[in-house]
Amino acid sequence: MTAERTFATICRLADDLEARGFAKLPPERQLAERLNTSRSSVRRALERLEGEGRIRRVRGRSGGAFLRMVESTPDATMEDDAADGATRLVERPLETVVGLPQMLRAQGFESGTRVISASFEHPSDVERAYFDITAGDLVAAVLRLRFADGDTLSLESFRVPAARFPGLLESRLSGSMYELLEEKYGVRPTHAHEHIHVTTASPRTAASLGIDVGAPLLKVVRFAEDQNGRPFERSIDLFRADRTVLSVTAHQVGWDPSHM
Structure with a gap:
């Protein structure tokens, strides 16, 4: 990532x-990891933000890069109003099948990924029926x-039948899984059939997403x-x-686009 892109991304995050x-x-180390860039690039971007008066940097264990705009407004009664209009949300379209990195790039976000675990597991009853495999598979x-502009966005559990994708877990797993499956297999x-509902963060999920x-x-x-038409993925x-x-x-129902 270039210095200008690093600076622009951290500005959007701020x-x-x-x-x-x-x-x-977030700390320099986390920003560098999430943006897939060097700590020196992050440090230069923070120095530039400090020079512009956007942040105040404090050394020490309790230090970091503090946002001056938030520090100068201790009255948080307008926080809800700001969240309604100023926060840049990630739009997730429901009518397309696309990997998250491609979706984020199309919207101008910098995507990032941290692999938490990669393992072989026994299939659930749902997976056995969907993939047409046995309990011994x-x-x-x-x-x-997953990250968008350096901030956490989602926690993803991606599951496919192991026999159909040999060597998958030895591959580079930090990019688009869909692009990997197409290129390698x-x-x-x-x-895709998706079921969407609202839930709440458990202690473990909350810790992962911050x-x-x-x-x-x-x-x-x-x-x-x-x-x-062959089933290959079940993800949450x-x-x-x-x-x-x-x-x-x-x-x-019955709408014909040619009538427009």
Whole structure:
């Protein structure tokens, strides 16, 4: 990532955190990891923000980069108003099958991924029926934390039948799984059935996403099929409700676009 892109991304993150009333940017090490850049690039961006008067940097264990706009407004009675209009939300379209990195890039966000675990597990009853496998078969399970502009966005559990994708867990798992499956195995997702409902963050999920226990989440359970109509994926995504908006284009039954 270039120095200008690093600076622009951290500026967007600062705007988003200010809108939600947060007074401090993540540490340099976390920013570098989330943005896939060097700590020196992050440090130069923070120095530039400090020179512009956007942040105040404090050394020591309790230090960090503090947002001056939030510090100067101790009265938080307008916080809800700011969240309604100023926070830049990630739009998740419901009518397309696309990987998260591609979706974020299309909206101007810098995407990031941290792989939490990658392992072989026994399939659930639902997975056995959907993948048409037995209890003795295995699924390749990947748990990842996803970022948008350096801030946490979602926790993703990605699961596929292991026998169909040999060597998957030895691959680079920090990018788009859909792009990886297409490039390495010739499998392209074309259809997905998703079930979406609101849930709340458990202590473990809250710790991973850096949010409060009980904070609202959008839980997306996805069943995907490839270009041949063959089931290949069951995933569960937990999106932060304060960072995500769902969108769908709906048409009246019998609607003909040629009439427009």
